[in-house]
Amino acid sequence: MTAEAPPVTRDSAVTLREVTEDTVRTICDLSKTLTETQRTHVADNAVSIAEAHFSKHAWFRAIYADETPVGFLMLYIGPDDEQPGEPTVWFLWRLMVAGPYQKMGFGRRALEQVFDTVREQGASEFITSCVPGEDGPERFYRRLGFTPNGKWYDEELGLVLKL
Template identity: 40%
Template sequence: MELREIGEDNREAVLALRVAPGQRRFVESVRRSLADAAAHPEANPWFRAVHAGGEPVGFVMLSWDVAPRPPEIIGPWFLWRLLIDERHQGRGYGAATVRRVADLIREHGATELLTSYVAAEDGPAGFYARLGFTPTGDLDVNGEVIVRLPL
């Protein structure tokens, strides 16, 4: 598994990545994520395609070492989006991506990684808990639970 910049060689394949229909309420599409990144440069977006076996299997986007301005901008290191294509789920790519991102930002001086999720019975809370994230006690502007992974 590797993180690659999105360019002409992989853009269309990355834009075609989709989560399962029941997961769409938990994560935005890649196209919407890239539009959000362009619309919010103050969040210092950093994004990559997740590749495995030479093909894109997912997408990850962070707020990279940003000055926090709660409630709109959480940081300094915030996992803004994580999407693994429905055809590639269940193979450990999501967990491997979070671990790779954690290693990468630790190398850049981060002491914690934050993210948020929709609190729902079939939501991603268990995924993040298995990776070591714990709730901060705060909610973001959309009412999502903010969680922290100490690095």
């Protein structure tokens, strides 16, 4: 008989962990827990991990609540494509929290850890983009203090947070 993992609660410890050979399938499968609409707002984790494999600028981690994998995030850390030679930008490329674990504060707490990490790397602002509107993540980002940066990235609204 295997011991059952204790239930995840809002008080669970949030950590960012490397994806490993042992966990990659589980992390990819988290994408299946999103609603159909949510899956149009963020690439599947399998796609993100594949893209990261070919990018010099991708940094990604799984989000854990205690010992339970609950999400995934990926950053672009590198030169701004639009301004070659310009300083590094820190861009939240992907973020998802699995359906059963949404609205428990894990997205916010995971990003707060990212903010601390990128501040240590010298970032003074953090950028992301999202599909605008009520049924997407825009209000989540605004709750965290992001505001529009006046740019569009394809069809997505650009948002910035001063760190």
